[in-house]
Amino acid sequence: MSTKVAIIGAGLGGLACAIALRKQGFEVQVYEKAKKFRPAGAGLGLLPNGLNSLEAIEPDLVKNIKSFGCCVTKSSLRNTLGEIIRSSPRRDLFWDKYGQPLVTVWWWNLQQILASKLPPDIIHLDHRCLDFQQDEDSVKIYFGNGKTASADLLIGADGINSAVRKKLIADEQPRYLGSFCWRAVVKCDQSFIEPNELVFIRGDKQFMYLLNLGDGNISWITRKLSPEYQLSANAAETKSRVLDEIADWAEPIQAIVQATDAERILEGPICDRLPLSSWSKGRVTLLGDAAHPMSPAMGQGANMTFEDAYALANCLSKSSSIEKAFTNYEKNRLERTKIIQTYSAKREMRYYETDEQKAGRETPPESPTIDEIRQWLYSYKPL
Ligand SMILES: Cc1cc2nc3c(=O)[nH]c(=O)nc-3n(C[C@H](O)[C@H](O)[C@H](O)COP(=O)(O)OP(=O)(O)OC[C@H]3O[C@@H](n4cnc5c(N)ncnc54)[C@H](O)[C@@H]3O)c2cc1C
Structure with a gap:
């Protein structure tokens, strides 16, 4: 079995897969387009x-994540005046049933925890993958900085706008789901949200999550129903747009956005792609958002990516050829990710339903129910 692996993307999936593959004895190099690691992403x-x-993949990882992030023990649903509509303990729901809590964490912290498990010299920053060519013996990769690299196999873990996927699958652009998003991380007064609480604020065709991320950081994520969208011209406009959107919301909620550095607000459309029937060819395969980008409505993008990372490393270590390994990897992952991609797209629009629309839809009850889906999702055992 070939042992030299090139991974494109030092995001969550690329790094997790690199750790898993190295533990199985593979020689791994990771190529990332960013010039340096810097605080990025949201919660x-x-x-x-x-x-x-x-x-x-590595038991230590989860220990570090739990100590860095926030193990959620309570969630509350509030209206835009900040009043609590419903509040429930989460501990029973996740920990007791599935042996793990819900952990909220900053993407950047997660990236750093993963990167710390790898030798720094195998992560090559400022390497934007532009193209690759494969033949019977190897894959050659071409980067924007003029360099090239060769490997026995190539894994595209380069996110929703994957350059590897573009060459491999050549499908259409991501699909806009009609939901527009702003999100950020901020260190600010925490009187509105209790430690270890997750807050969901429901507005009119708009909502906001507040996540504790540990170390005094809060992430706010707001999405709005927008059949069409336009990106802001600059950071200041982005921030004033968000503040306009929540102008009649409770003052403590506005204060959290007000306290955010405009440059740190991420703005963008919520997109996915339709499920594929295969995502490997020859010596090249995909993982995470490059393979199956999904709406964040079920909070599964990163979680599915970690499932992929373990499964791919496992298949590669147990198979006698790349072809067999990729066949097993797809057998393991295609159906599950297809179900959750499709379900997540449907759930994105559920956020914007009125109470009357909800009540109308709930008779007869949908099948499978959300609880059945969650049970199936969370009780997954890494294969
Ligand atoms: C609003 C929102 C909320 C979300 N909330 C959740 C949640 O609660 N739970 C959850 O599980 N998921 C969530 N997700 C999804 C999650 O962030 C992604 O699914 C996850 O990060 C995917 O990991 P990845 O490694 O595939 O891609 P990414 O994390 O996007 O990493 C891709 C990496 O590849 C690099 N790259 C890109 N192109 C190139 C190139 N050409 N050459 C070299 N490097 C390249 C990028 O710089 C990046 O470092 C959310 C997403 C959004 C948009």
């Missing part, structure tokens, strides 16, 4: 299936 939620996959 995200790691769920039992993702944490179990990370634990299977």
